[in-house]
Amino acid sequence: MPRPLARAADFCTRYGLEMPVLMAPMAGTSPPALAAAVANAGGMGACGALPLSASAIAEWVARFRQQSAGAFQINLWVPDAPAARDAGGEAAQARFLASFGPEPTPPDNGPLLEDFDAQFAALLQAAPPVASTIMGLFRSDQVSALKARGISWFATATTLDEARAAQAAGAEAIIAQGAEAGGHRGCFAPGDAPRASVGTLALVPAIADAVSVPVIAAGGIGDGRGVAAVLALGASAAMIGTALLRTPEADITPAWADALARARPEDTTLTRAFSGRTARALRNAFTEAADHPAAPPPAPYPVQRHLTDPMRRAAIEAQNFDHLYALSGQAAALARTDPAGETVARFWQDARRLLA
Numbered sequence: 001m002p003r004p005l006a007r008a009a010d011f012c013t014r015y016g017l018e019m020p021v022l023m024a025p026m027a028g029t030s031p032p033a034l035a036a037a038v039a040n041a042g043g044m045g046a047c048g049a050l051p052l053s054a055s056a057i058a059e060w061v062a063r064f065r066q067q068s069a070g071a072f073q074i075n076l077w078v079p080d081a082p083a084a085r086d087a088g089g090e091a092a093q094a095r096f097l098a099s100f101g102p103e104p105t106p107p108d109n110g111p112l113l114e115d116f117d118a119q120f121a122a123l124l125q126a127a128p129p130v131a132s133t134i135m136g137l138f139r140s141d142q143v144s145a146l147k148a149r150g151i152s153w154f155a156t157a158t159t160l161d162e163a164r165a166a167q168a169a170g171a172e173a174i175i176a177q178g179a180e181a182g183g184h185r186g187c188f189a190p191g192d193a194p195r196a197s198v199g200t201l202a203l204v205p206a207i208a209d210a211v212s213v214p215v216i217a218a219g220g221i222g223d224g225r226g227v228a229a230v231l232a233l234g235a236s237a238a239m240i241g242t243a244l245l246r247t248p249e250a251d252i253t254p255a256w257a258d259a260l261a262r263a264r265p266e267d268t269t270l271t272r273a274f275s276g277r278t279a280r281a282l283r284n285a286f287t288e289a290a291d292h293p294a295a296p297p298p299a300p301y302p303v304q305r306h307l308t309d310p311m312r313r314a315a316i317e318a319q320n321f322d323h324l325y326a327l328s329g330q331a332a333a334l335a336r337t338d339p340a341g342e343t344v345a346r347f348w349q350d351a352r353r354l355l356a
């Protein structure tokens with residue numbers, strides 16, 4: 001068997017998969033039906049649990065298990081140090097945002113995110129086959145708790161240093177997130193995003209050569225050619241985000257789905273304007289205005305996310321692409337509207353043919 005296929009087969013055996021294709025965890029866009037469709041096709045489903053409370057995580061898992069006995073991961077964002085607050089800057093940002101939607105009110109000093117430890121406790125209780133992280137690493141007590149329950153840990157890395165640190169901390173696989181990826185850059189330090197935006201083609205073989213655990217490639221994989229390419233580069237599996245967004249199970253808002261279909265590779269941008277953390281999204285009137293040198297700088301994550309919430313909701317209500325939070329990778333135009341199970345099955349069939 002050619003080496004890339006043998007490596008992928010080992011990964012599949014280890015995680016009970018029929019194909020080395022993983023749904024990417026996507027906060028706000030990981031309905032159980034999408035995860036179940038991928039798992040039922042023989043891949044791995046995913047839950048982007050960032051916005052979910054402990055009880056919502058339990059509910060997500062129950063709904064997934066009603067639809068699939070297959071493999072899945074629950075993904076958590078490791079929190080940054082608390083954001084420094086700046087009343088003047090936030091007020092300027094709120095005035096700026098009033099040109100694009102209802103004027104937001106800067107949040108008070110209470111928590112702006114779900115409690116990470118409570119989310120982790122819910123994850124342990126739900127006992128998924130895999131827990132994954134982005135933006136940082138689990139603490140050693142958390143790694144021990146996962147191991148005690150037989151839950152594997154996959155850690156997202158955007159650089160060699162992050163990959164090595166993740167392996168040293170006990171991660172059983174590294175998700176190498178290339179710069180093409182839709183959604184937030186997973187770099188551990190928010191300020192590292194510009195330096196840590198390395199393309200998948202360069203990142204995957206570098207990490208595969210540097211660590212001894214399996215590598216899962218993410219970023220810009222939109223069909224079987226992409227799956228074959230990352231396996232040839234040293235990955236054991238491919239993770240797919242944007243290419244699943246137009247499937248019926250993803251059920252995203254129509255203005256976003258339509259824009260993905262039209263997007264050229266050059267139509268995305270890395271921006272802090274929506275959340276305060278660097279993310280890849282489709283370029284639109286809002287991202288262009290926020291990028292202008294005269295625009296006030298975004299507040300840190302998650303304050304900026306809170307500030308843009310009214311604009312983002314209004315854009316969905318009005319189906320107004322100009323102000324829409326349309327996360328997207330650079331291979332968006334490859335996304336098709338076929339059911340998710342058929343999509344990943346086609347990816348794997350094409351990749352196998354290319355690698356045979």
Ligand SMILES: Cc1cc2nc3c(=O)[nH]c(=O)nc-3n(C[C@H](O)[C@H](O)[C@H](O)COP(=O)(O)O)c2cc1C
Nearest residue numbers: 024026027048134181182183219220241242327329
């Ligand atoms: C809408 C959306 C939301 C995302 N949310 C998360 C998340 O919550 N956690 C995470 O680890 N990665 C998240 N990502 C990144 C994906 O897990 C993955 O790295 C990326 O989708 C791969 O690149 P691709 O979109 O080109 O396939 C998100 C991506 C998208 C498109």
